[in-house]
Amino acid sequence: MDTKTLCMGVLSQGDASGYEIKKVFEQAFSYFFVAGYGSIYPALADLTEKGWVACTNVEQEKRPMKKVYHLTEAGHRQLLQELNKAYPHHRVRSEFMVLTCYAHLLPQGRVEQVLEQRCRDIEATIAHIDSFIDEGEALTPGVRFTAGFGKAVFEAARDYIESHKGMLLADMDKGPSAKESK
Amino acid sequence: MDTKTLCMGVLSQGDASGYEIKKVFEQAFSYFFVAGYGSIYPALADLTEKGWVACTNVEQEKRPMKKVYHLTEAGHRQLLQELNKAYPHHRVRSEFMVLTCYAHLLPQGRVEQVLEQRCRDIEATIAHIDSFIDEGEALTPGVRFTAGFGKAVFEAARDYIESHKGMLLADMDKGPSAKESK
DNA sequence: GATGATATATATCAGCTCGATATAATTTGG
DNA sequence: CCAAATTATATCGAGCTGATATATATCATC
Numbered sequence: 001m002d003t004k005t006l007c008m009g010v011l012s013q014g015d016a017s018g019y020e021i022k023k024v025f026e027q028a029f030s031y032f033f034v035a036g037y038g039s040i041y042p043a044l045a046d047l048t049e050k051g052w053v054a055c056t057n058v059e060q061e062k063r064p065m066k067k068v069y070h071l072t073e074a075g076h077r078q079l080l081q082e083l084n085k086a087y088p089h090h091r092v093r094s095e096f097m098v099l100t101c102y103a104h105l106l107p108q109g110r111v112e113q114v115l116e117q118r119c120r121d122i123e124a125t126i127a128h129i130d131s132f133i134d135e136g137e138a139l140t141p142g143v144r145f146t147a148g149f150g151k152a153v154f155e156a157a158r159d160y161i162e163s164h165k166g167m168l169l170a171d172m173d174k175g176p177s178a179k180e181s182k
Numbered sequence: 183m184d185t186k187t188l189c190m191g192v193l194s195q196g197d198a199s200g201y202e203i204k205k206v207f208e209q210a211f212s213y214f215f216v217a218g219y220g221s222i223y224p225a226l227a228d229l230t231e232k233g234w235v236a237c238t239n240v241e242q243e244k245r246p247m248k249k250v251y252h253l254t255e256a257g258h259r260q261l262l263q264e265l266n267k268a269y270p271h272h273r274v275r276s277e278f279m280v281l282t283c284y285a286h287l288l289p290q291g292r293v294e295q296v297l298e299q300r301c302r303d304i305e306a307t308i309a310h311i312d313s314f315i316d317e318g319e320a321l322t323p324g325v326r327f328t329a330g331f332g333k334a335v336f337e338a339a340r341d342y343i344e345s346h347k348g349m350l351l352a353d354m355d356k357g358p359s360a361k362e363s364k
Numbered sequence: 365g366a367t368g369a370t371a372t373a374t375a376t377c378a379g380c381t382c383g384a385t386a387t388a389a390t391t392t393g394g
Numbered sequence: 395c396c397a398a399a400t401t402a403t404a405t406c407g408a409g410c411t412g413a414t415a416t417a418t419a420t421c422a423t424c
Binding site for chain 1: 183187188191194210211213214215216261262265266268269270271272273274275276277278279280281282283284285286287288292293296299300303322323324325326327328330331332334335337338339341342343346349350353354
């Protein structure tokens with residue numbers, strides 16, 4: 001499953017331009033799926049070629065031209081097929097965790113700064129999920145489940161950092177000493 | 183921070199071949215950083231070119247030739263600099279969460295299967311972290327912190343799925359009905 | 365009224381990553 | 395004794411990421 005499938009997913013809920021699809025990604029999926037224009041525009045071109053979406057040029061007054069995409073019948077079938085056969089992968093790529101792994105090579109101040117930055121980012125993500133949940137519009141059970149899942153996981157991460165931060169900093173003193181930084 | 187930095191990190195704890203580096207990645211980092219040969223070998227070639235690692239060809243009896251890499255002085259300085267300036271990013275790409283988001287397009291049986299598969303994968307990851315912790319060798323405070331962090335987050339994910347699974351499946355019946363699958 | 369920041373809108377590109385595949389010898393297990 | 399796994403390096407296409415380019419229009423501030 002890739003950006004193409006996600007684009008079809010967004011279009012299954014209504015026609016949209018590439019720009020609008022990116023906005024939906026940012027609002028609804030940002031905490032578990034990132035996709036920029038460099039993925040979205042090629043994806044839409046590919047989907048058009050395959051006949052899974054259809055494109056209409058919309059001239060707007062006082063706005064740049066817009067290409068509005070629509071999910072075709074074949075596209076809808078394709079989306080259902082993908083969702084039914086896709087393996088539920090869940091990949092994490094954490095430079096934060098790389099840094100904590102190599103804490104023994106860093107000065108204490110840097111480790112503290114890394115932990116605090118991560119906590120701030122987590123809080124921002126949780127706030128984003130909350131504002132998305134409260135945003136009015138009736139959410140499907142699946143979206144509610146997913147938002148709750150995201151919140152639960154991010155809260156657990158924040159709680160762990162807050163309750164083990166002191167221990168890590170204390171153990172760094174006792175253990176192999178930190179090297180100087182540049 | 184990319185595969186190159188991680189390779190230098192591994193080499194800071196002792197010389198190793200590309201193959202051995204991949205094994206360390208699998209054992210110690212697999213739950214937060216994935217890198218295959220397609221990233222590691224080009225990374226090592228690049229690091230050699232830059233003078234941050236040095237390579238020795240080791241002929242072995244009854245084994246294929248081995249290229250053993252060693253972190254140079256300049257490489258060690260470069261590693262410390264990278265670790266000191268890198269932003270603590272933490273990215274998730276979850277096709278699992280995409281599937282739960284679109285649960286309303288799937289038959290209940292498929293949603294149940296997806297949730298169960300994710301739980302099995304989480305259990306396997308937790309078991310992997312546990313066996314890594316118990317593996318004897320004294321771990322640095324940073325590695326212990328990171329392993330605990332990983333466990334806490336994965337346990338929270340499993341607990342959420344187990345305690346909200348029933349609700350999602352029940353709400354799917356009441357809410358907009360599921361579409362037929364292929 | 366001017367200046368700069370933000371929003372709308374599409375598109376490309378270099379560099380990096382991912383998973384699969386190729387090659388080849390040797391050891392382990394049934 | 396054969397099949398499978400392990401040791402070992404390497405490449406390739408497809409896809410992704412983040413930055414950049416291009417253009418216009420609006421909005422807030424000075």
